[in-house]
Each structure stands twice: as structure tokens, then as C-alpha cells.
Amino acid sequence: FQKQVIVTFFSILGLTLLGNADIVTAKKFLSSEQAGIYGSWSLFAKIILYLIGPMITASYIFFSSLKNKQNHELVLKISLGALALIGIVCFVLYQYLSIPVIHILFGTKFNSIAPVLGLASIFGSLYASTTLINNYFLSKKSLFSLMPIIAGLAYIPSLYFFGNTITSLIAINIATCSVLLLLQIGSLVKYNSGNGK
Numbered sequence: 001f002q003k004q005v006i007v008t009f010f011s012i013l014g015l016t017l018l019g020n021a022d023i024v025t026a027k028k029f030l031s032s033e034q035a036g037i038y039g040s041w042s043l044f045a046k047i048i049l050y051l052i053g054p055m056i057t058a059s060y061i062f063f064s065s066l067k068n069k070q071n072h073e074l075v076l077k078i079s080l081g082a083l084a085l086i087g088i089v090c091f092v093l094y095q096y097l098s099i100p101v102i103h104i105l106f107g108t109k110f111n112s113i114a115p116v117l118g119l120a121s122i123f124g125s126l127y128a129s130t131t132l133i134n135n136y137f138l139s140k141k142s143l144f145s146l147m148p149i150i151a152g153l154a155y156i157p158s159l160y161f162f163g164n165t166i167t168s169l170i171a172i173n174i175a176t177c178s179v180l181l182l183l184q185i186g187s188l189v190k191y192n193s194g195n196g197k
Contacts, residue, residue: 014148
């Protein structure tokens with residue numbers, strides 16, 4: 001029941017909700033076929049997170065270390081820049097080579113997600129970025145790390161009331177992660193300026 005354990009629990013719970021509640025919603029409100037198609041879209045989005053997962057895990061350890069404290073902000077900026085570059089590359093691959101990519105990973109039955117596959121790279125990049133910044137806040141023991149669970153409080157009702165089609169689920173995901181990322185960046189500026197940086 002230590003404060004940091006509770007904060008960490010709710011912070012990670014918020015990220016877990018943002019990464020998985022849409023799949024639960026799709027299974028509840030969409031047909032089996034549509035839910036499967038949406039699940040494949042979601043998996044394409046998460047491929048970005050899987051690619052950079054080790055970097056995000058290592059980032060928490062790096063940001064927690066006092067040894068290189070003066071480099072934390074610089075490394076965070078470089079990491080976010082690298083994530084943006086990965087996101088752009090994935091967007092180009094997903095948008096312009098969608099059919100070959102779908103055939104390699106899932107087969108021809110999932111061709112219907114080709115028109116929205118580029119959006120999967122946007123959501124995946126946003127989600128990975130929010131996770132990275134959240135790790136930064138967690139390592140600093142900042143209450144700003146609770147933003148994902150606060151976003152989840154708006155996200156879950158949005159999914160329930162409006163997530164009845166694939167396109168609406170995609171729109172809710174991208175909108176929620178975009179707002180969360182903007183709030184995190186604003187909080188990051190406030191946090192670092194408040195610490196004399």
C-alpha cells in the first residue's frame with residue numbers, strides 16, 4: 001500500500017485498458033468476422049510496440065538511474081524522435097504496401113483492413129509514445145504517470161457508447177491516444193521547467 005506502488009498499479013492499469021479494452025468492445029458489439037478483422041488491425045498497431053518494447057523497458061531503468069540524470073530529458077527527446085521515425089516508416093509500409101504486408105502476416109481473408117492499415121501505424125506510434133513518456137513519469141515518481149488511467153475513464157464509456165463499428169473504434173483509439181500524448185507533452189514541459197530545467 002505504499003504510494004508509489006499504488007500509483008504504478010493504476011498507471012499500468014490505464015495503459016493496459018488503452019491497449020486492450022477496444023478488443024473486448026469489438027468482441028461484444030461486432031460480429032465474429034468483424035471482430036476478427038478489427039483484432040488483426042489492432043495487432044498491426046501493436047507490432048510497433050513489440051518492435052520497440054525492449055527500448056521502452058530499458059527506458060524505465062535508465063530514467064530511474066541517478067547516474068545519468070542530466071541526460072534523461074535528452075534521451076527522452078531522442079527516443080520520441082526515433083519513435084516518430086519508426087512510425088513514419090511503418091505508416092509508409094502499411095499505407096502503400098498494405099496488401100503484401102497483410103498477405104504475409106494474415107492471408108487474403110483480411111484484405112478488407114487494407115484501407116485503414118495506415119491508421120494502425122498512427123495508433124501504434126501514439127500508444128508507444130504515451131507508454132515511453134509514462135515510463136519517464138513513473139521513474140520520477142510523478143503523479144503525472146496517472147494520466148493513462150484518467151484517460152481510461154473517458155475511453156471506456158466512449159467505447160461502450162460509440163464503439164459499434166470498426167471505424168468508430170479506430171477513431172476513438174486515435175483520438176484518445178492523441179489527447180493523452182498532448183497532455184503528457186504539456187505535463188512534461190511543466191515538470192521539467194518546475195525542476196529548474
